[in-house]
Amino acid sequence: MKRLLALLAAALLSTAAHAQDAGPVERWGSKEVTLAGPRDGNPFMDVELSATFRQGERSVVVEGFYDGQGQYKLRFMPDAEGIWEYETHSNRAALDGKRGRFTVAAATAGNHGPVRVQGLHHFSYEDGTPFWQVGTTSYGWTHQPEAVERQTLTTLAAGPFNKVRMLVFPNQDVKHQPPRFPFEGAPPKAWDFSRFNPEFFRHLEQRVGDLRALGIEADVILFHPYDKGYWGFDQMPADVNQRYVRYVVARLASYRNVWWSMANEFDYLTKKQMPEWDRYFQIVQARDPYQHLRSIHNAMVLYDHHKPWVTHVSVQSGAIAEDFERAVLFRDVYSRPVVYDEVKYEGNIDRRWGQLSAQEMVLRFWMGAIAGTYVGHSEIFKDPDDMSWLGKGGTLRGESPPRLAFFRRILSESPPEGLEPIDKWQEYPFAGKPAQYYLGYFGQQRPESWPFALAKPGLEDGMKFRAEIIDTWNMSITPVEGVFEIRKRDNYSFADKNGRRIALPGRPYMALRIVRLP
Structure with a gap:
């Protein structure tokens, strides 16, 4: 009976020591812990404060700071849902050994993390x-x-x-x-x-x-x-x-x-x-x-x-x-x-x-x-x-x-991996994903047409593509009629098998978007 009472007392103490903090925090939100502490001397120089935040075997140590008027704060950005616990560490007794527990909920819309x-x-x-x-x-x-x-x-x-x-x-x-x-x-x-x-x-x-x-x-x-x-x-x-x-x-x-x-x-x-x-x-x-x-x-x-x-x-x-x-x-x-x-x-x-x-x-x-x-x-x-x-x-x-x-x-609307230069040395001002996606830009040039030709990485005869003309200044996108089927042209490129060209308006700041068809 005495042992049972002792265990119950220990459980109650543990619960009190890890008081549940009010309100959940979203994943990649900011959990703030505020503590009252000493004002004497220079708290910015004299007081050390940190906390260890734990979830299971994981632990993250954060440094606290003095926020004036006897208030000390610690802020933590949780990266996982569930229950987290923390314990403070300080060279001042009033700030040392404080414990708490809080819940982390799913990230809300628009919160994708750092x-x-x-x-x-x-x-x-x-x-x-x-x-x-x-x-x-x-x-x-x-x-x-x-x-x-x-x-x-x-x-x-x-x-x-x-x-x-x-x-x-x-x-x-x-x-x-x-x-x-x-x-x-x-x-x-x-x-x-x-x-x-x-x-x-x-x-x-x-x-x-x-x-x-x-x-x-x-x-x-x-x-x-x-x-x-x-x-x-x-x-x-x-x-x-x-x-x-x-x-x-x-x-x-x-x-x-x-x-x-x-x-x-x-x-x-x-x-x-x-x-x-x-x-x-x-x-x-x-x-x-x-x-x-x-x-x-x-x-x-x-x-x-x-x-x-x-x-x-x-x-x-x-x-x-x-x-x-x-x-x-x-x-x-x-x-x-x-x-x-x-x-x-x-x-x-x-x-x-x-x-x-x-x-x-x-x-x-x-x-x-x-x-x-x-x-x-x-x-x-x-x-x-x-x-x-x-x-x-x-x-x-x-x-x-x-x-x-x-x-x-x-x-x-580009590939999620990011735009990679297709041929960064000459002739082909395109980035994207070889054989899948091409985004090209002519800058201040004013071409009236462009021969459909792509740098060779990843390409094979018979691949088919669609194209769009992008006016980057007037902010318009115009689909090009038809499908472009390619074949090898030389050691460096593949071109439309019928030698087709894309007609362009002869204005600066034009771009092309070319996407492979299934």
Whole structure:
């Protein structure tokens, strides 16, 4: 009897220790645990907090953070349905040994998990859904007045973009002071770098969450050179930088839509040398339990993207995506997905990097696609109030976004494995899946016809295909009459057995889609 009572008491204690947390969390959602803890001293520096989340034999360790006013938080992104349990670990008794249990439900519609690398050169969500990157850049959109930020979100909700590159630290803005700053203290430089400003980071994560609700990836840029010493966030000591990186990762890693960019134009931050950038990569890699995508953006000097902590290549180049034969080069060098995040911008400013026409902007997306790579957008137009999508968000004024929505639709109808160059050396501007699917683009050429001829990989005599003419600027798709049956023409190609040609309108920016028939 005594033994039975002891076992019953132990069971009750176990149940109490693993209290069921209210409400289920969806798969790839964010489970938040809030604990009351010490306020004395400097909680940002003095208190250590982590938790182990377990399901069966699996365990995931996450780092906690201080959120101000005696509140400590841990966030966890579960990747499997069912019951999970957790236990906290801390150097303070009030935070140590806290246990809980919660249920993870199926992912809701539109939640496909975080984006991962698929194969060598492409992306997909964790559930296997292809991710066709059609990104934009709006550096300082989270540092604007509330009305402007809401306007930006409305623009994004109606737009074609599924990724936004955005800064954590504010830009130097001579006309408007940001509404909040990442550290306690006073602008421009009276900062206490040992104390973060939780209000700043709560606002940032709110906006990352807003993007998540829209199905948009947040490419979070940890450092940038556009402070130019004014606030001093670009010149902090290395130990402050490392503590800042850990804090951002602790707060944001549980958001499934996060990508990490170590810096924008990292080589313009001249006081930071390559080993320091390596160290920041390593910190993110070690502290992010979900291994979100990681890269770094260049100005004049390329980072070595072969390093093991780099998941994909983020490149700035004004000219490389002007044609597919150039765009494929970085892909071949690094054997990783390549995103040309900056290829100049649509706009009319005096700087040469902000003078692309809409046609030139769209052309770069198509050239990047048939090279098996991805391209990024932004725009900057002259404005008396210094408002631009690139710098501050708001509204879009350019003509490229509708064409990029059409482009994204075409990508979504492509093979899920991603577009692979069919013959990347000459003559055949096609990507796709050999002998199955071909997407070709003529750019600024104005052909009036095209001989039906495909590069030979995978082809055999007698295969049959249908074709469509795509006007990428006017956003139309016109089926070509008839069926094309091929036979070998020479050592490099197969052509229509009757020598047929496809009539084209003699305009630039035309594409062809060719699909094999069963």
